[in-house]
Amino acid sequence: MRGCRPLNDDEVYDVSRSFWGEHARRDKTLFLLGVKSGFRISELLSLRLRDVVQAGRLVDRVTVERRNMKKKLEGRTVLLHPDARRRWQCGWRNWGKSRN
Numbered sequence: 739m740r741g742c743r744p745l746n747d748d749e750v751y752d753v754s755r756s757f758w759g760e761h762a763r764r765d766k767t768l769f770l771l772g773v774k775s776g777f778r779i780s781e782l783l784s785l786r787l788r789d790v791v792q793a794g795r796l797v798d799r800v801t802v803e804r805r806n807m808k809k810k811l812e813g814r815t816v817l818l819h820p821d822a823r824r825r826w827q828c829g830w831r832n833w834g835k836s837r838n
Contacts, residue, residue, distance in 0.1 A: 767822075774819035775816045799816065799818060802815075
């Protein structure tokens with residue numbers, strides 16, 4: 739993609755502050771996971787809570803199944819980045835419970 743570049747830390751912070759409403763925690767968490775993992779938006783949206791939380795604990799690696807990948811040739815597994823892990827720990831139990 740022409741002109742595509744990773745967001746810097748200030749841009750990530752600015753974007754993450756723009757989320758509001760009932761699903762702000764969930765949206766911030768998915769945004770950070772996308773930035774830190776490199777998953778495409780369609781790949782992020784294919785994830786279910788059970789893909790990241792199993793038996794009440796966060797997984798070490800997140801896997802997007804082959805059928806949800808762009809070319810559907812193979813799935814992809816990435817290590818859950820420490821920043822994304824912290825955000826998940828702060829947010830997933832409270833998704834939809836408060837506005838912030």
